Amino acid sequence: xxxxxxxxxxxxxxxxxxxxxxxxxxxxxxxxxxxxxxxxxxxxxxxxxxxxxxxxxxxxxxxxxxxxxxxxxxxxxxxxxxxxxxxxxxxxxxxxxxxxxxxxxxxxxxxxxxxxxxxxxxxxxxxxxxxxxxxxxxxxxxxxxxxxxxxxxxxxxxxxxxxxxxxxxxxxxxxxxxxxxxxxxxxxxxxxxxxxxxxxxxxxxxxxxxxxxxxxxxxxxxxxxxxxxxxxxxxxxxxxxxxxxxxxxxxxxxxxxxxxxxxxxxxxxxxxxxxxxxxxxxxxxxxxxxxxxxxxxxxxxxxxxxxxxxxxxxxxxxxxxxxxxxxxxxxxxxxxxxxxxxxxxxxxxxxxxxxxxxxxxxxxxxxxxxxxxxxxxxxxxxxxxxxxxxxxxxxxxxxxxxxxxxxxxxxxxxxxxxxxxxxxxxxxxxxxxxxxxxxxxxxxxxxxxxxxxxxxxxxxxxxxxxxxxxxxxxxxxxxxxxxxxxxxxxxxxxxxxxxxxxxxxxxxxxxxxxxxxxxxxxxxxxxxxxxxxxxxxxxxxxxxxx
Amino acid sequence: xxxxxxxxxxxxxxxxxxxxxxxxxxxxxxxxxxxxxxxxxxxxxxxxxxxxxxxxxxxxxxxxxxxxxxxxxxxxxxxxxxxxxxxxxxxxxx
Amino acid sequence: xxxxxxxxxxxxxxxxxxxxxxxxxxxxxxxxxxxxxxxxxxxxxxxxxxxxxxxxxxxxxxxxxxxxxxxxxxxxxxxxxxxxxxxxxxxxxxxxxxxxxxxxxxx
Numbered sequence: 001x002x003x004x005x006x007x008x009x010x011x012x013x014x015x016x017x018x019x020x021x022x023x024x025x026x027x028x029x030x031x032x033x034x035x036x037x038x039x040x041x042x043x044x045x046x047x048x049x050x051x052x053x054x055x056x057x058x059x060x061x062x063x064x065x066x067x068x069x070x071x072x073x074x075x076x077x078x079x080x081x082x083x084x085x086x087x088x089x090x091x092x093x094x095x096x097x098x099x100x101x102x103x104x105x106x107x108x109x110x111x112x113x114x115x116x117x118x119x120x121x122x123x124x125x126x127x128x129x130x131x132x133x134x135x136x137x138x139x140x141x142x143x144x145x146x147x148x149x150x151x152x153x154x155x156x157x158x159x160x161x162x163x164x165x166x167x168x169x170x171x172x173x174x175x176x177x178x179x180x181x182x183x184x185x186x187x188x189x190x191x192x193x194x195x196x197x198x199x200x201x202x203x204x205x206x207x208x209x210x211x212x213x214x215x216x217x218x219x220x221x222x223x224x225x226x227x228x229x230x231x232x233x234x235x236x237x238x239x240x241x242x243x244x245x246x247x248x249x250x251x252x253x254x255x256x257x258x259x260x261x262x263x264x265x266x267x268x269x270x271x272x273x274x275x276x277x278x279x280x281x282x283x284x285x286x287x288x289x290x291x292x293x294x295x296x297x298x299x300x301x302x303x304x305x306x307x308x309x310x311x312x313x314x315x316x317x318x319x320x321x322x323x324x325x326x327x328x329x330x331x332x333x334x335x336x337x338x339x340x341x342x343x344x345x346x347x348x349x350x351x352x353x354x355x356x357x358x359x360x361x362x363x364x365x366x367x368x369x370x371x372x373x374x375x376x377x378x379x380x381x382x383x384x385x386x387x388x389x390x391x392x393x394x395x396x397x398x399x400x401x402x403x404x405x406x407x408x409x410x411x412x413x414x415x416x417x418x419x420x421x422x423x424x425x426x427x428x429x430x431x432x433x434x435x436x437x438x439x440x441x442x443x444x445x446x447x448x449x450x451x452x453x454x455x456x457x458x459x460x461x462x463x464x465x466x467x468x469x470x471x472x473x474x475x476x477x478x479x480x481x482x483x484x485x486x487x488x489x490x491x492x493x494x495x496x497x498x499x500x501x502x503x504x505x506x507x508x509x510x511x512x513x514x515x516x517x518x519x520x521x522x523x524x525x526x527x528x529x530x531x532x533x534x535x536x537x538x539x540x541x542x543x544x545x546x
Numbered sequence: 547x548x549x550x551x552x553x554x555x556x557x558x559x560x561x562x563x564x565x566x567x568x569x570x571x572x573x574x575x576x577x578x579x580x581x582x583x584x585x586x587x588x589x590x591x592x593x594x595x596x597x598x599x600x601x602x603x604x605x606x607x608x609x610x611x612x613x614x615x616x617x618x619x620x621x622x623x624x625x626x627x628x629x630x631x632x633x634x635x636x637x638x639x640x
Numbered sequence: 641x642x643x644x645x646x647x648x649x650x651x652x653x654x655x656x657x658x659x660x661x662x663x664x665x666x667x668x669x670x671x672x673x674x675x676x677x678x679x680x681x682x683x684x685x686x687x688x689x690x691x692x693x694x695x696x697x698x699x700x701x702x703x704x705x706x707x708x709x710x711x712x713x714x715x716x717x718x719x720x721x722x723x724x725x726x727x728x729x730x731x732x733x734x735x736x737x738x739x740x741x742x743x744x745x746x747x
Contacts, residue, residue, distance in 0.1 A: 166706065169707045229702045236685050310610060334689070334696075336697040355549040
């Protein structure tokens with residue numbers, strides 16, 4: 001540090017703020033690093049979850065033209081009314097450019113031990129019938145995992161996700177304070193040799209995506225804020241009407257009114273959808289929610305597509321379900337509610353067109369790599385201080401093995417789920433759940449592998465395994481479906497083709513990492529002079545190497 | 547088309563800004579440029595940044611435009627930084 | 641640092657003195673920070689806007705307060721200062737939150 005730099009940094013004590021912030025950054029990052037990595041990578045791929053879902057439902061043909069919502073809605077409504085008669089509320093999401101299915105859910109009429117029961121299904125927009133193909137959750141699994149993980153109660157999972165996000169925010173701010181110079185001297189990274197290259201990679205990835213990382217972390221916290229910071233809410237929102245009013249600022253879901261008991265047929269949805277299309281555009285229809293279908297008090301709510309606006313604040317048209325006449329148009333909310341809506345939208349990125357979506361994906365991938373390099377750096381830095389690198393203390397051993405499984409192992413598990421999607425028998429009971437079980441089983445195996453093999457070998461082997469798992473997926477697809485890559489390219493099916501080409505690109509990335517890891521020479525603690533001749537892998541051998 | 551324009555403008559902007567800095571002139575060109583030239587490069591860089599913002603917002607409105615602009619900035623900054631590092635490494639090897 | 645080193649009570653006390661301030665800061669950061677954030681989310685209802693916007697604003701501001709508190713706790717010279725700082729910040733927030741929590745604010 002130069003004299004001028006010394007004046008700039010706040011010297012609050014013997015250690016200095018940059019050093020304490022560095023320590024805080026390292027510990028905050030390490031303690032939740034593995035969970036954060038998993039959240040980051042599943043969040044990253046979730047930007048293309050619709051495309052992943054399409055690939056995982058190969059029986060459903062490529063959608064060349066987005067069907068008219070006014071035709072699709074009544075088809076699916078007919079099926080839903082048979083599937084879930086007397087359901088107080090069902091909802092369907094219209095197909096769009098990236099979605100070739102109609103996703104629906106409904107509330108069961110009765111409750112199970114007082115708790116609401118939901119059903120869900122996926123429909124073919126062309127026929128209105130349930131999708132005739134393999135049972136799968138598609139890319140939705142990665143999306144849900146991102147903030148709800150799996151095998152744990154939803155509330156606990158969301159608290160864990162929020163906890164980690166808070167740590168991430170602390171890591172970001174402390175990281176910025178540690179490297180305040182970054183704003184003064186933005187482009188001057190020295191690509192150091194050996195150990196420093198890890199730090200430089202971490203820095204480059206962190207700084208270049210800093211606006212994104214800060215935005216995504218903060219907006220992520222906002223998405224769960226009703227659960228994590230309910231105090232203001234508890235203090236002043238006490239009556240049912242108040243609760244509904246607050247809900248109305250945040251969501252287009254209207255609670256089902258009380259049924260009249262009088263049975264009246266639901267008006268055809270076509271007319272209502274067409275009114276919505278007149279207001280928002282033919283292909284800008286989002287969700288259609290029907291409350292009390294078949295009852296005199298039926299209501300239909302139609303929302304615009306999320307792709308059309310940079311906000312999740314509620315907007316809807318509310319219709320009388322029996323007559324089909326428009327009752328209410330909601331198109332704005334209060335300032336804070338709109339801010340919240342924009343934050344949601346920025347996090348989810350559903351408004352993004354293809355180019356912007358790729359930007360989101362790439363910068364998010366950089367963020368994933370940021371967390372990954374940070375985790376690896378911890379072991380690289382500390383290895384050089386180990387008295388005996390072959391027998392590290394337990395904490396180091398644990399961090400190193402968890403790193404391998406959390407990073408390389410996770411890639412294998414994610415690819416593995418796509419393998420399971422192609423290989424599991426179509427008639428398997430609870431097939432969708434078994435795809436998910438496969439993911440976790442494979443991940444567990446990689447952890448075992450990481451614990452049993454020498455660390456560096458485990459890294460290289462698992463990275464190569466990930467490369468193979470990703471690269472062979474298009475081949476597996478050729479062998480198990482009738483939608484080979486060349487066919488997708490020739491028929492302009494860029495969802496399918498794009499995904500498979502991306503798998504190859506990711507495979508290449510893992511190969512690159514495997515090669516670099518193999519070449520990496522760890523620096524060991526300088527040995528006392530009388531042992532210099534005997535011990536291998538010292539600085540001498542490093543200098544000797546070209 | 548608009549994405550391409552915004553992207554190229556922000557690439558240009560960061561390239562100009564990098565070249566306007568003494569440290570990088572030393573590394574990339576071998577010598578420092580006179581202050582007046584650095585000033586022109588710096589102003590050009592900021593102008594290009596502004597132009598890319600205008601392009602993004604004019605075509606897509608404030609919401610989409612701002613988000614699109616930020617995304618392109620991140621990517622362009624990344625490309626320019628990595629290119630700078632790669633160039634300096636190549637020069638160091640020679 | 642292994643457990644073997646804590647042999648005598650004096651050694652244990654020395655260890656506690658070493659670790660104590662750090663633990664104190666961790667509690668201050670995680671627990672105290674959350675408390676400050678929670679108070680912020682309640683006090684924000686007093687802002688000049690209807691209570692629904694106030695509730696939402698409070699939630700969104702709380703995370704900024706939380707991260708600020710955590711940074712403060714580790715930036716200052718001692719654990720004691722960390723706690724003092726948190727308390728100093730908490731007092732006006734608590735004073736503002738009290739009427740809100742007890743329903744005096746009927747906006």
